[in-house]
Amino acid sequence: MIDVWYWVGKNQILSGINLNVESGEFITLVGPSGAGKSTLLGLIHMANIPTRGRVCVAGLDASSATSRDIAFMRRKVGMVFQDFKLLEDRDVYENVAFALWATGVNRRNIKKRVFQVLAEVGLSHKRYAMVPELSGGEQQRVAIARALANEPFVLLADEPTGNLDPDTTQGIFALLEKINRKGTAVIMASHTADVAERLSARIVCIREGRIVT
Amino acid sequence: MSLNYLYSIREGILGLRRARMATFLTVSTIAVSLTIFGALLLITLNVADLVYRIKERMTFEVFLESGLTRDNAMELQSAIKGIRGVAGVMYISKEDALERYRRDLKMDPLQIVEENPLPASFQVSLMPEYRSAQGAGRLKAEIEKLQGVNEVIYHGGLYEILDRTGRYVLVVDAALLIFIVFAVVLLVSNTLKLTILSHRRSIQIMDLVGATHRFIRRPYIIQGIVQGAVGGGVATILLYGAVVLFSSRFPNALRYSFVVILMPLVLGIILSFLGSRIGIKRFLKGL
Numbered sequence: 001m002i003d004v005w006y007w008v009g010k011n012q013i014l015s016g017i018n019l020n021v022e023s024g025e026f027i028t029l030v031g032p033s034g035a036g037k038s039t040l041l042g043l044i045h046m047a048n049i050p051t052r053g054r055v056c057v058a059g060l061d062a063s064s065a066t067s068r069d070i071a072f073m074r075r076k077v078g079m080v081f082q083d084f085k086l087l088e089d090r091d092v093y094e095n096v097a098f099a100l101w102a103t104g105v106n107r108r109n110i111k112k113r114v115f116q117v118l119a120e121v122g123l124s125h126k127r128y129a130m131v132p133e134l135s136g137g138e139q140q141r142v143a144i145a146r147a148l149a150n151e152p153f154v155l156l157a158d159e160p161t162g163n164l165d166p167d168t169t170q171g172i173f174a175l176l177e178k179i180n181r182k183g184t185a186v187i188m189a190s191h192t193a194d195v196a197e198r199l200s201a202r203i204v205c206i207r208e209g210r211i212v213t
Numbered sequence: 214m215s216l217n218y219l220y221s222i223r224e225g226i227l228g229l230r231r232a233r234m235a236t237f238l239t240v241s242t243i244a245v246s247l248t249i250f251g252a253l254l255l256i257t258l259n260v261a262d263l264v265y266r267i268k269e270r271m272t273f274e275v276f277l278e279s280g281l282t283r284d285n286a287m288e289l290q291s292a293i294k295g296i297r298g299v300a301g302v303m304y305i306s307k308e309d310a311l312e313r314y315r316r317d318l319k320m321d322p323l324q325i326v327e328e329n330p331l332p333a334s335f336q337v338s339l340m341p342e343y344r345s346a347q348g349a350g351r352l353k354a355e356i357e358k359l360q361g362v363n364e365v366i367y368h369g370g371l372y373e374i375l376d377r378t379g380r381y382v383l384v385v386d387a388a389l390l391i392f393i394v395f396a397v398v399l400l401v402s403n404t405l406k407l408t409i410l411s412h413r414r415s416i417q418i419m420d421l422v423g424a425t426h427r428f429i430r431r432p433y434i435i436q437g438i439v440q441g442a443v444g445g446g447v448a449t450i451l452l453y454g455a456v457v458l459f460s461s462r463f464p465n466a467l468r469y470s471f472v473v474i475l476m477p478l479v480l481g482i483i484l485s486f487l488g489s490r491i492g493i494k495r496f497l498k499g500l
Binding site: 071 | 420
């Protein structure tokens with residue numbers, strides 16, 4: 001990200017953001033609510049297009065990207081949210097497989113890959129459980145498994161533990177660190193600084209739309 | 214067929230089954246609208262055809278001055294033939310006219326009068342582009358100028374009535390047909406909006422994980438096409454049934470072709486494709 005500015009109407013959300021993410025890096029974006037963390041993740045995911053400046057992900061420049069380019073880029077950029085965004089009328093297996101179906105992976109490879117990622121997040125035994133039957137921590141693990149299904153090089157996590165208790169939060173952090181150790185870069189947004197301190201990650205502080213450290 | 218397409222077809226059909234009530238309502242409304250469309254089209258084409266056939270049969274009667282020799286009459290016939298807009302000229306001699314009179318009225322005028330009172334005449338038929346009140350009026354004026362012509366009789370009033378009626382029917386029907394076309398597109402696109410709203414989350418997730426818009430769109434477009442094909446198919450069957458029934462009671466009264474009968478089916482598919490495409494495209498733009 002080079003000198004990125006982002007406005008919504010007359011409100012300035014981000015100002016002059018410069019951020020470079022190395023491959024395999026773990027970054028925690030820390031800042032109070034409304035500081036612009038989610039917007040920044042949205043810019044990397046190209047859900048938001050910068051008003052000014054340059055956002056480049058895996059060689060794709062946001063200013064010239066078509067919706068098709070963005071779709072293909074997103075297959076390599078996993079994303080998880082505080083509210084999990086799972087399909088509640090489908091089971092764990094189908095939720096993860098959905099990401100692979102939607103990107104045109106064939107059935108045999110879907111099966112193999114879903115079992116791989118469910119094993120990675122420790123949910124192989126709950127593959128036929130429906131989403132409402134799972135705890136919050138388990139639901140977030142399903143969301144992480146879905147984000148990993150297409151083998152992304154970077155995982156964006158927007159307050160992934162915002163709805164979870166401290167023990168479950170610890171489990172999710174451990175999982176994110178494990179994923180990072182395997183080579184996937186992780187960029188996680190959090191509004192509490194102590195979260196970041198518990199992780200061996202580069203801390204980037206955001207306040208009022210600016211990076212302050 | 215690629216897995217992508219199979220997935221889209223499967224999801225499209227499943228979507229219709231999941232929303233059975235909405236699907237039933239959409240399909241039946243499409244069927245009713247397109248049946249009305251087909252019937253209107255059939256009526257319009259038949260009215261146009263009827264007007265054409267009536268005009269085709271309408272001819273001028275050009276009565277000749279008495280005392281004109283047969284040679285003069287032949288010269289006059291050539292002159293009338295040479296007028297632009299005249300399709301054919303048939304000579305009816307005094308004797309032929311008398312014969313027609315006898316045949317039509319089943320009586321012999323010579324029993325009443327001593328001499329044949331009927332004048333010789335020409336029956337003039339018009340080219341299609343002159344079969345209007347204006348065109349016929351112009352021809353009448355030109356024929357009347359010719360020497361040897363005593364009187365030209367044509368049904369100018371009828372031409373006017375036919376022109377006016379034909380125009381009204383065409384305008385009203387065209388407006389109705391356009392209205393139905395828009396109604397079907399709006400209907401399909403609005404029903405699809407409801408379906409899309411109920412699938413909003415899965416569409417957002419598909420977008421999130423990197424599904425292309427084309428991939429996301431496809432099942433919904435397939436849903437639209439299936440609805441249009443079924444609705445249009447039902448309309449075609451109803452229309453064909455009505456035509457067969459009508460024709461059995463009134464043989465040769467109705468003119469139709471299979472292109473017209475199949476129109477609701479073809480239109481159902483095209484309009485539903487357009488409606489669903491517009492509906493899903495709008496939603497994806499807002500993502």
